[in-house]
Each structure stands twice: as C-alpha cells, then as structure tokens.
Amino acid sequence: MAFGAFASTATAPAEPVVRRRSRVALWLLLPGILYLALFFLAPLLSLVITSFQAPVEFGDIGQYQTAFKWENYTTVIGTYGPHIVRSFVFAATATVAALLFSFPLAYFIGVKLRRFPLLQALALTLVIAPFFISFLLRTLAWKQLLSDESWLVSSLHGLQLLPPGAHVTGTAFSVIFGLTYNFIPFMTLPIYASLERLDLRYVEAGGDLYASPASTFLRVTVPLAAPGIISGALLTFIPAAGDYINASRDFLGSTDTAMIGNVIEANFLVLQNYPAAAALSLILMVAILIPVSVYVVRSGTDDLL
Amino acid sequence: MAGSFAESGADLELVGITKRFPGFTAIEDLNLTIPAGSFFALLGPSGCGKTTTLRLVAGLEEATAGRILIGGKDVTTTKSFQRPVNTVFQSYALFPHMSVLENVAFGLKRRRIADATAKAHEALRLVELDHLAQRKPQQLSGGQQQRVALARAVVNRPALLLLDEPLGALDLKLRRQMQIELKTIQQDVGLTFLHVTHDQEEAMTMADTVAVMNKGQIEQMGAPEELYELPRTAFVANFLGQSNLFTGPVVTSTSTSIVVDVAGRRIEIPTERAQRHAGDVTVGVRPEKLMLHTSAPEEQPDINVVGPGRVTDVSFSGVSTQYQVAVPGLGSMVVFAQNMVFGPVVSLGAEVWLTWNTDHGFGLADDPADAPRFAADTDTHSLALQKREKLEAELEEA
Numbered sequence: 269m270a271f272g273a274f275a276s277t278a279t280a281p282a283e284p285v286v287r288r289r290s291r292v293a294l295w296l297l298l299p300g301i302l303y304l305a306l307f308f309l310a311p312l313l314s315l316v317i318t319s320f321q322a323p324v325e326f327g328d329i330g331q332y333q334t335a336f337k338w339e340n341y342t343t344v345i346g347t348y349g350p351h352i353v354r355s356f357v358f359a360a361t362a363t364v365a366a367l368l369f370s371f372p373l374a375y376f377i378g379v380k381l382r383r384f385p386l387l388q389a390l391a392l393t394l395v396i397a398p399f400f401i402s403f404l405l406r407t408l409a410w411k412q413l414l415s416d417e418s419w420l421v422s423s424l425h426g427l428q429l430l431p432p433g434a435h436v437t438g439t440a441f442s443v444i445f446g447l448t449y450n451f452i453p454f455m456t457l458p459i460y461a462s463l464e465r466l467d468l469r470y471v472e473a474g475g476d477l478y479a480s481p482a483s484t485f486l487r488v489t490v491p492l493a494a495p496g497i498i499s500g501a502l503l504t505f506i507p508a509a510g511d512y513i514n515a516s517r518d519f520l521g522s523t524d525t526a527m528i529g530n531v532i533e534a535n536f537l538v539l540q541n542y543p544a545a546a547a548l549s550l551i552l553m554v555a556i557l558i559p560v561s562v563y564v565v566r567s568g569t570d571d572l573l
Numbered sequence: 574m575a576g577s578f579a580e581s582g583a584d585l586e587l588v589g590i591t592k593r594f595p596g597f598t599a600i601e602d603l604n605l606t607i608p609a610g611s612f613f614a615l616l617g618p619s620g621c622g623k624t625t626t627l628r629l630v631a632g633l634e635e636a637t638a639g640r641i642l643i644g645g646k647d648v649t650t651t652k653s654f655q656r657p658v659n660t661v662f663q664s665y666a667l668f669p670h671m672s673v674l675e676n677v678a679f680g681l682k683r684r685r686i687a688d689a690t691a692k693a694h695e696a697l698r699l700v701e702l703d704h705l706a707q708r709k710p711q712q713l714s715g716g717q718q719q720r721v722a723l724a725r726a727v728v729n730r731p732a733l734l735l736l737d738e739p740l741g742a743l744d745l746k747l748r749r750q751m752q753i754e755l756k757t758i759q760q761d762v763g764l765t766f767l768h769v770t771h772d773q774e775e776a777m778t779m780a781d782t783v784a785v786m787n788k789g790q791i792e793q794m795g796a797p798e799e800l801y802e803l804p805r806t807a808f809v810a811n812f813l814g815q816s817n818l819f820t821g822p823v824v825t826s827t828s829t830s831i832v833v834d835v836a837g838r839r840i841e842i843p844t845e846r847a848q849r850h851a852g853d854v855t856v857g858v859r860p861e862k863l864m865l866h867t868s869a870p871e872e873q874p875d876i877n878v879v880g881p882g883r884v885t886d887v888s889f890s891g892v893s894t895q896y897q898v899a900v901p902g903l904g905s906m907v908v909f910a911q912n913m914v915f916g917p918v919v920s921l922g923a924e925v926w927l928t929w930n931t932d933h934g935f936g937l938a939d940d941p942a943d944a945p946r947f948a949a950d951t952d953t954h955s956l957a958l959q960k961r962e963k964l965e966a967e968l969e970e971a
Contacts, residue, residue, distance in 0.1 A: 383968050468967070472633050473666035475653035477680035477725070484654075487679075491670040 330540035362447035378463035438522030446514035462496025582765030583644030583732035590639035614780035836902030847936030880926030
C-alpha cells in the first residue's frame with residue numbers, strides 16, 4: 269500500500285502542495301526503509317550468496333569461499349527431502365488441529381460472551397496468558413507432562429491404552445501436539461476478531477430462509493469469519509513450518525521427527541555447513557511463499573488482519 | 574419442509590400469546606387472526622411489542638405462553654427454518670459475502686427447489702434489479718438493497734410474509750414508490766403480508782386491516798378508514814392522525830344522539846358513534862372536520878359550535894394549514910384547513926369560532942378517569958424498555 273501511494277505521487281503532475289506532502293511521506297518512511305534494507309534485504313542477500321558458496325580447498329571445517337555452486341540446492345533436497353515434506357505435513361496438521369480447537373473457543377468468546385464484557389475480557393486474557401511464560405519453558409513443561417514417568421503416560425500404560433514400551437515424547441504426535449498448543453493463541457485471536465464483529469442478524473436471516481443451524485453455520489457464519497480463519501491459518505502455518513523447538517530432541521521430538529528447522533539449526537551450528545543451511549533456509553522460504561500466496565489469492569481477500 | 578411453494582397465503586392465528594423477558598412483559602395475552610391473502614399492518618409506537626410479535630411469528634423468539642398457528646397448523650414449537658414464513662428485515666440483513674443473485678436464491682436452494690437460479694432472476698426482474706444480479710449488496714443503494722431483501726423473501730412464495738419496518742431507512746419519495754410496489758406484489762402473488770410499522774400513514778395506505786398496538790396489547794383493529802373515522806380509544810385517536818378530545822358528563826341521551834356538557838358547551842354526537850352512553854365520556858373530532866369562522870355562527874341543528882377562541886399558531890404544510898386555537902374551557906384545538914386561498918384563512922391572534930357537523934364526532938370507550946390525554950411514547954422509560962428488549966433478545970439468542 270505504501271509503495272502504491274509512493275508510485276502514484278511520483279508520477280503525479282508536479283503540483284507544489286502534492287510534492288511537499290510526498291516528501292514528508294518519504295522522510296517518514298525513511299527509517300522503516302533503512303531498517304528493512306539493513307536488517308532484511310542485506311541478510312537475505314548474504315544468505316543467497318552463502319547458499320552458493322563452496323568449501324575452501326584444504327581449509328578447516330566451516331571455511332567457505334564465494335562461488336556459484338548451485339549443486340548445494342540439489343544436494344540438500346536429496347539429503348533432506350523427507351525433512352522438508354515432514355515439516356509441511358506437521359505444520360499443516362497442526363494448523364488444522366489448531367483451527368478445530370480455536371474456532372469453537374473464539375466463537376464462544378466472541379459471540380456467546382458478548383453480553384458479558386467482563387467475562388469476555390477475562391477469557392481473552394486467558395487465551396494470551398501462555399505468552400507470559402517463555403515458549404521454551406512451556407514446551408519443556410509439556411516434555412515433562414508427556415514423559416514416560418509422568419502420571420499421564422503411566423496411567424495410559426496402566427489402562428493399556430498405550431502398548432508396553434511405547435512413548436509419547438519423541439513421536440510425531442507429540443511434535444504436532446506441541447506445535448498446535450504453541451500456536452493456538454495465534455489462531456484464536458484473529459478468528460475472535462472476526463466473530464466478535466459477526467452480525468447475528470445474518471444468522472437469523474439464514475434461519476428465516478430455511479437454512480438449518482448447521483447449514484447457516486457453514487454458509488453464513490464461516491464465510492463471514494473467513495478473514496480471521498485465513499490470517500489465523502497463516503500465522504500458525506508459517507512459523508510452524510519453520511519451527512525447530514518442538515521437533516527438537518531436547519524438547520518433544522526425536523531424530524525421527526526432525527523438521528527443516530532442526531536441519532538448518534544443525535547445519536549452521538553443529539556441522540558448520542553454512543551453504544547447505546542457507547540453501548535450506550531459502551528453500552523453506554520459497555516453499556512457504558508459494559502455497560501461501562496461492563492461498564491468499566484464492567481466498568480473494570487482501571484485508572488480512 | 575416441502576420442496577414446493579405454498580399454494581396461496583395462509584391464515585395466521587395467535588392464541589393467547591404472552592412474551593416475557595426477565596423483569597419485563599413485551600406482549601400480554603395477545604389474540605389475533607389474520608385471514609389468508611390480506612395485507613395486515615401492526616401499528617404502534619416503539620416498544621409496544623410489535624417487533625416482538627413479528628419475531629415470535631418468524632420463530633426468532635419463543636413465546637412464554639400461547640400458540641401460533643399458520644394455515645391451521647400449530648408451529649409454536651418449530652424453529653424458524655421450519656416455518657413457511659419469510660421476513661424482510663429492518664436492516665435487510667443481506668449476506669455481504671454473496672452476490673445479489675446468490676442472496677435471492679439462498680432460500681430456494683436450501684429447500685432444494687428446482688431452477689433456483691432462474692426463479693431468483695425472475696424475482697429480481699419483479700423488483701427491476703435483474704441487471705445488478707452479480708453485484709454485492711454493499712454496492713447497491715439503500716433502496717436497491719431494500720428491493721433485494723424483498724425479492725429474497727418473496728421468491729420463496731411463503732404462506733406468510735413478514736415486513737419489519739422495511740421502509741424505515743428510505744427517503745420519502747423512494748418510500749412512496751416502494752409502498753406502491755409492495756402493494757402491487759402482494760396483490761399479484763396473493764400472499765398474506767404482516768407489516769410492522771410505526772408509520773401510521775404507511776400502515777393506512779398499504780394495509781387492508783390495521784391493528785393499533787400499545788403496551789403489548791391490541792387497542793383497536795379494523796380497516797384504515799374505520800380506525801381513522803371511529804377510533805375507540807384516546808390512544809388510537811391520537812396515534813392515528815390527530816384528534817381534538819373533550820371530556821364531560823352526558824346530559825342528554827336519545828336513541829339518535831347523545832349530548833355531552835364540556836365546560837358549559839353542549840357537544841352532540843350520534844349515539845351509534847359513541848362507545849359509552851352515560852357518565853363521563855370523552856368525545857372527539859378530527860382536525861380536518863372543523864370549520865373556522867371569523868364571526869359567531871348561527872346555532873343550527875346538527876352543527877356543534879365552540880368559541881370564541883384565539884389562534885395561537887399557524888403553520889403552513891403545503892396542501893393544508895394547521896391552526897392551533899385556544900378555546901377557553903376546552904384547551905387548545907387543532908384545525909386543518911385546505912389551502913384554497915393564498916395565505917392563511919385567518920392570521921395569528923384572530924378571534925375565531927369553530928363548527929363541525931355532529932355526524933363527524935366520535936365517543937371513546939376509555940374511562941376518562943384512567944385514560945387521560947395520550948402522551949407520545951418517546952420518554953426515557955420507553956426507550957429504556959426498548960433497549961432492554963433488545964438486550965434481552967440478544968441474551969435469548971445466546
């Protein structure tokens with residue numbers, strides 16, 4: 269939007285007043301542009317350069333020189349293909365799970381609690397309350413709660429709902445559970461914002477026009493809450509696909525559940541294979557950008573959030 | 574829920590309907606029968622319970638007591654989507670995420686009626702909006718949205734069509750046009766219309782039968798002319814147009830006329846136009862029935878004379894001029910005079926006499942002791958009640 273405004277004033281006939289205003293806008297935008305250039309564009313460029321680097325011949329581990337080694341990309345895709353697929357499957361599953369959990373919650377807070385502003389505010393506070401505790405601590409707490417010695421898991425073993433020797437932590441289930449848990453507020457708040465504005469007269473009109481409550485929900489309530497659902501899904505899916513905490517061996521995952529974030533982390537910090545890590549980061553970025561832009565265009569909405 | 578249209582309009586019958594919200598009664602023991610194919614208007618001030626009545630019929634509220642029958646079938650316990658009823662909402666409530674065409678076809682598709690899209694186009698042609706079928710409701714003007722809302726309801730051929738002040742948001746000219754269109758549609762398709770409004774003129778021009786509602790009860794019901802010419806209560810006399818009312822004891826009562834003594838003046842009305850024939854009664858006459866005289870008129874049989882009084886206000890309104898005349902002992906009287914000459918017939922401060930044909934008077938059924946003059950129901954109490962009703966309605970939904 270800001271760029272659009274810019275472009276139009278630049279080509280506009282040179283009326284003095286307009287000119288002045290456009291200069292003010294430019295000055296106001298300058299800090300933002302500088303910030304983006306310095307902390308987003310420059311690192312991105314550096315990342316692209318790194319992704320094509322080749323190891324220094326006879327050099328130490330972690331020594332690379334500028335090159336155009338595009339094989340880096342094919343190598344990482346060959347090696348880490350399953351991790352990339354897993355990241356998207358986990359993130360998509362967690363997004364759906366978070367949506368199924370958040371929609372009723374948001375509906376309850378945004379529609380049913382309308383009459384009670386105090387309760388509504390309290391419920392909203394509870395939704396964001398987990399943010400008062402560190403993300404790492406909360407995930408560690410779940411590791412404890414789901415560990416083999418925990419009350420929950422031993423009960424499940426006792427009731428023979430879990431086969432002997434089976435674990436909860438370190439499985440795909442626990443990783444998806446952790447992702448879902450951690451991103452529920454990001455899903456709930458945008459949906460709440462949509463439902464809170466939902467005009468119930470539309471719902472009444474649905475009933476008046478022979479739509480059963482279920483049909484009214486699907487054809488009236490959900491479409492009217494779509495902007496919230498879309499932004500909630502994006503806010504959940506994008507960070508979840510790149511998440512490396514939940515799937516980490518130190519938290520809820522194991523080597524079998526490693527996601528692309530874990531692989532990038534390992535390549536940067538452990539293996540010191542910077543070009544591979546950079547190539548993976550860019551692949552992740554593009555792989556997220558493509559489905560997300562398709563999704564946004566398909567949903568036909570540009571007023572997200 | 575059959576996949577076909579109602580053959581014709583259906584009777585609506587309300588039997589002993591009571592609706593209570595916590596700490597507040599909106600409707601008290603309401604009985605009402607609306608014959609099939611009629612255009613029925615429920616008229617009343619804000620907060621009188623008319624919208625609640627409509628919502629009860631639509632199935633958007635549940636009655637505390639009583640039964641609702643549509644076409645002889647008891648629908649009291651059915652939900653709104655199961656009733657052969659459609660509503661044109663005051664806010665139109667057109668679905669913003671659907672095109673005009675999708676809005677109109679919505680009800681047909683839910684009932685799985687064949688050729689929903691073709692029928693929706695047909696309904697849009699009826700309201701002359703077919704060329705805008707692909708637009709979103711937000712892209713239409715208020716009047717166009719109103720017509721879409723009407724098409725969306727009428728297309729379903731409901732046995733009963735409910736109109737909740739649908740013309741409230743329109744300007745006067747568009748309103749007139751829509752009133753005529755509505756009436757035409759009703760006559761063309763032969764549906765039963767229940768129209769809720771606070772606009773007495775709208776109710777009178779459109780409806781076959783008008784029921785004036787006040788404080789959750791129907792005060793009087795009948796053809797518009799009948800209600801206007803022969804109001805039964807002070808509320809009706811003043812809500813439906815204006816009235817000059819006088820209260821006094823009956824001094825003479827014959828089979829043809831009764832005479833009421835009001836501050837020493839004898840006011841005669843025909844016996845069959847009086848609801849009460851003894852004791853203190855309130856009698857009245859409509860402002861346009863009064864004649865202004867600048868000199869004392871001769872006493873004649875069949876003519877009531879009051880005066881002299883003084884003109885305290887003159888206001889010009891196009892076709893007529895409204896005069897306020899202060900008559901000692903009777904209070905302030907309102908007179909409408911057709912503008913057949915240029916300028917007012919009499920000017921401010923003039924001394925005038927008022928006469929009217931005794932046949933034009935009417936006697937009210939109210940006991941003058943407990944029903945004094947009507948006060949406009951827009952005080953804070955009634956606004957608070959209305960607000961409460963709205964909130965309770967929301968609570969009820971939740």
